[in-house]
Amino acid sequence: MQSTHETEPGPFPAALGAALRSILGDRGYLTDPADCAAYCQDWRGLYRGRSAAILRPANTAEVSASVGACHEHGIAIVPQGGNTRMLGGATPSEV
Numbered sequence: 001m002q003s004t005h006e007t008e009p010g011p012f013p014a015a016l017g018a019a020l021r022s023i024l025g026d027r028g029y030l031t032d033p034a035d036c037a038a039y040c041q042d043w044r045g046l047y048r049g050r051s052a053a054i055l056r057p058a059n060t061a062e063v064s065a066s067v068g069a070c071h072e073h074g075i076a077i078v079p080q081g082g083n084t085r086m087l088g089g090a091t092p093s094e095v
Helices: 014-028 033-040 060-072
Strands: none
Touching: 014 060
16 A cells, blocks of 8 residues: 555655754765655655755764754654654655
């Protein structure tokens, strides 16, 4: 069963992107759709979503700085754990 609720990523402020890249570096700030794809679907491939960016902080300082930057720009974040459950709840459905 394919999810019918797919959305396009919304506008993402360039200043926020620059701040996040500065905080996380290239390894922790993903925007290429090919790089983001694995984070936007459940492990079974039944639920798919979209996201303007994937953040992969390496430590608590990067988590804190990233959350703060997103808050300053009014951008919501959706934390994702292992993406291993069967309900599709870890799949982003809105940006």
